[in-house]
Amino acid sequence: MSNEECERVRALLAEHSDGELAAAEAGLVEAHLRTCAGCREELEALRRSLALARQVWRESVAGLERLRAARRRRRAVVMSEEDIERAIRRESVAAQLMASTRILAAQPGGEAQAEKMVQYVSREYADTLAAKQKPLPTTRNEGEIQ
Numbered sequence: 274m275s276n277e278e279c280e281r282v283r284a285l286l287a288e289h290s291d292g293e294l295a296a297a298e299a300g301l302v303e304a305h306l307r308t309c310a311g312c313r314e315e316l317e318a319l320r321r322s323l324a325l326a327r328q329v330w331r332e333s334v335a336g337l338e339r340l341r342a343a344r345r346r347r348r349a350v351v352m353s354e355e356d357i358e359r360a361i362r363r364e365s366v367a368a369q370l371m372a373s374t375r376i377l378a379a380q381p382g383g384e385a386q387a388e389k390m391v392q393y394v395s396r397e398y399a400d401t402l403a404a405k406q407k408p409l410p411t412t413r414n415e416g417e418i419q
């Protein structure tokens with residue numbers, strides 16, 4: 274298999290993983306994956322990253338729901354509508370940034386940059402749920418990182 278073929282397949286992996294490829298294209302990707310361990314690993318890494326991103330997103334959305342519920346319970350207005358919208362935007366940005374640090378950390382040589390991004394999000398978005406969560410260990414860790 275050529276590197277060129279691998280590159281073509283890797284460009285399609287995200288859509289393939291989401292089941293968004295046309296049947297013919299999906300067939301080509303499947304055929305390549307059967308013969309190429311490198312691209313199979315790439316697909317696995319991608320799926321893990323996407324699962325993490327979705328998990329962070331779900332937790333963040335759950336946090337926003339709690340915020341809304343708390344506001345509904347209190348008759349006294351603690352936060353203005355504007356404050357709530359702003360908090361929601363910050364949660365969303367922070368969750369997406371944190372998710373991308375995890376994707377980055379799974380890339381070869383990406384850990385250092387991911388660590389910097391985690392520090393940035395923790396500092397700039399300290400009030401968000403995403404920043405308060407402990408970063409998950411990357412999938413390639415074999416040693417101990419705490």
Ligand SMILES: [Zn+2]
Pocket residue numbers: 274278279280282305309311312
């Ligand atoms: Zn390949």
